[in-house]
Amino acid sequence: MLSGINTDIQYKGEVYHIQTEDGGPVNPIITTILFKGGAIFSSKKTNYADIIQADSYQEAVREMMKEQHKNMVRDLAAGKFERPSEPGEETKGSPSPSDQPESSRKKSLDDLILDYLSEKKETLD
Numbered sequence: 001m002l003s004g005i006n007t008d009i010q011y012k013g014e015v016y017h018i019q020t021e022d023g024g025p026v027n028p029i030i031t032t033i034l035f036k037g038g039a040i041f042s043s044k045k046t047n048y049a050d051i052i053q054a055d056s057y058q059e060a061v062r063e064m065m066k067e068q069h070k071n072m073v074r075d076l077a078a079g080k081f082e083r084p085s086e087p088g089e090e091t092k093g094s095p096s097p098s099d100q101p102e103s104s105r106k107k108s109l110d111d112l113i114l115d116y117l118s119e120k121k122e123t124l125d
Contacts, residue, residue: 001025002062005069011076016041018076020069022061025052030061032068034076042081044068 001024009016017035028049034042046068051057075081 002058002065005065007069007073009073009076016076018069018072020065020072022065028052030065030068032072034072034081042072042075044072 002022004019004021006020007018009018014036018032019035020030020032023029023031028047030046030048032044033040046064048057048061048064051060054060
C-alpha cells in the first residue's frame with residue numbers, strides 16, 4: 001500500500017480538501033475524494049487489479065494516483081462541480097443547506113456513518 005496524497009485547494013473563497021489513497025494489493029483500488037466543509041463532495045475510484053502481477057506495478061500505481069489526484073484538482077478549478085443555475089433562479093449563490101431538500105444535501109462523513117449504522121441495526125433487529 002502506497003502512502004496517500006492530500007491537497008487543500010481554495011476555490012471561490014471555499015477550502016476544498018482532496019485526498020487520494022491506495023487500497024493496496026488486497027484491495028487494488030485508487031480512491032480520490034473531494035471534501036468541502038468536512039463533507040464528501042465528489043469521489044472517483046479506479047481498480048488496478050489487472051496490473052498487480054507486473055514487476056513494477058507500484059510505480060504504475062503511484063503514477064495513476066498522481067494523475068487521478070491532478071484530474072480532481074483540474075475538475076474543481078474548471079468548475080465541474082458547480083451547480084448550474086436554472087432560468088429565473090437568483091445567482092447570488094447556492095441556497096443554504098437547510099433550504100435544500102434533505103435528499104439533495106451533501107452529508108458529512110459523520111452523518112453517512114450514522115445512516116449506515118442505523119440501517120445495519122435495523123437489519124439486525
